[in-house]
Each structure stands twice: as structure tokens, then as C-alpha cells.
């Protein structure tokens with residue numbers, strides 16, 4: 001960052017101006033009072049609906065944040081994007097897509113359904129994410145698999161805070177009837193790799209990845225790693241191979257926003273992934289990673305302030321891909 005600054009070669013040269021415009025959008029979205037905080041587990045329902053944080057990180061490592069950007073929360077479904085990227089970096093895209101498709105399901109994220117090849121539709125719905133996590137280091141023991149993913153998340157986050165919320169993990173596991181039903185259905189249809197012998201363990205790993213904790217600042221760096229082709233802009237370390245990085249952005253574009261993905265791709269035209277904790281990451285390839293966090297969710301399960309911010313961003317800048 002310092003050498004690029006000295007060479008006057010930054011991807012956003014007029015940083016203060018850019019930040020002022022982002023701040024205006026942040027302020028404009030603050031009074032929004034729509035939506036409802038997720039309450040399927042008590043740990044999520046306890047979040048104050050007024051929390052609102054925005055962080056940005058460019059591919060040169062220029063950073064800024066507004067509001068509640070230092071409060072930890074769980075990544076939830078945003079983990080699905082990183083788990084897929086890491087699985088495909090490790091095993092190759094072909095191997096991963098032997099087990100999971102690339103098509104929007106057109107169904108709820110936790111629907112019990114498979115595609116015409118008897119695979120989960122894509123890695124961004126629960127079924128696909130459970131299968132993807134079951135592919136990751138699946139000959140290792142549970143402790144080593146967890147440590148591996150924590151280490152990889154921290155690399156992608158350039159050393160920013162990544163934690164683990166055990167209470168969320170335990171609550172997810174205690175209220176997992178749908179995910180168990182999904183998994184038994186997939187077992188019946190031979191969706192799992194043969195290494196997966198124990199469904200409870202497979203689901204534990206999936207819940208552990210949902211229960212990883214980040215802040216908005218962390219998530220912005222993680223999004224920036226995706227914007228930067230898989231190389232973390234803070235450490236300049238390659239964390240995700242370039243092909244899986246391209247692939248995950250394609251999947252985020254078509255499937256990252258639940259049943260709002262088509263409309264989001266139409267109106268905003270940027271790859272994004274949301275989670276039930278109210279996190280929404282948006283990637284502007286070769287420019288910037290954006291993390292938006294506000295717990296109240298709309299009917300589709302996306303953060304109300306997060307989606308409003310994205311629409312306003314597109315009204316203000318010509319970032320829409322098309």
C-alpha cells in the first residue's frame with residue numbers, strides 16, 4: 001500500500017472523495033427500520049436491530065469503516081462462499097462439481113430437493129454447502145479439519161479477527177432437524193463422498209463453519225481477497241486459487257442472495273453473499289470488497305440495510321457489471 005501510494009498508483013486515487021460518498025450511502029441507510037432479526041436460535045435474536053456496520057477494503061489494501069464495524073458476529077451462510085473456494089482450491093473445480101451443480105435452485109435455501117443429476121443444485125444452498133464441507137480434508141480428524149479452516153479463514157482475512165462462537169454452534173446443532181432431513185435425503189441419493197461415514201460429524205463441521213466469527217472489518221478483507229483474484233490484499237498471500245475465485249464469484253452472482261439472487265443480479269449486477277446473521281459481502285472484481293452488516297432481514301433472508309445500500313451504491317456509481 002505504501003509503495004503504491006508513493007507511486008501514485010492506487011486503484012482508488014481520490015480516496016477521501018470516494019469514502020465520503022460511501023459514507024453518505026451508509027448514513028442514508030441508517031434510519032431504515034424494516035425487517036426482522038433472525039430468531040430461530042436465541043443467540044441470533046439477541047442482536048440489536050439498530051446495529052449497522054460498513055467496511056471496505058480495496059485490492060491495494062486501502063481501508064475504511066463506518067458504524068458498528070468492530071463487533072463480532074457469525075458468518076453463517078457467507079461461509080458457504082469461502083468453503084467452496086477453499087474446497088475447489090484444494091481439490092479442483094471438476095472434483096467439487098462432481099458432487100454439486102452450478103444452477104440456481106429456484107427453491108428455498110434449505111429445501112429438500114436435488115437437481116436432475118441427483119446432486120445439490122449449487123454450493124450456496126444448504127444441501128450443496130453440506131456436501132462441499134464434507135469434501136474438505138475428509139480423511140482428517142475433526143479437530144484438524146476445524147483448525148485447518150480457521151487457519152485458512154484467517155489467511156483470507158489477512159490476520160484480522162476470526163473467532164468461533166460455540167454457543168451458536170451448539171444451538172445450530174440442537175435445532176438441526178431440517179439439515180438432518182436434508183442430509184439423510186442426500187445419503188439415500190448417494191450424494192456424499194465415500195469418506196463421509198458419519199452424518200452427525202458432517203453436519204457438525206458444516207455448523208462449525210457457519211459459527212466462525214468475524215467483524216465487518218474482517219469480512220471486508222475477505223471480500224477483497226475475492227476481488228483480488230484470491231490474493232489477500234493485506235498480506236499479498238495467495239489464499240484461493242484463481243479459477244475457484246472466478247467460479248465462486250459466478251456462483252455468488254447467480255445464487256448468493258437466496259431467492260432474491262435473480263433480482264439482485266438484475267438491479268445490482270455484482271457478486272454477493274448474504275447470511276442469516278445480517279452479513280452481506282459484495283465484491284467488485286479488481287476494485288474493492290465491501291462488508292455490510294445489519295441484523296434485520298427481509299422476507300428473503302437478506303439484510304434490509306445491506307440490500308438498500310447495494311441499490312444506492314449502484315445509483316451513485318457505475319459499478320453494475322452490465
Ligand code: DON
Nearest residue numbers: 076077109126210275276277
Ligand atoms: O443451516 C442453517 O440453517 C443456518 N445455519 C444457515 C445459515 C444461513 O445464513 C442461511 N443460509 N443459506
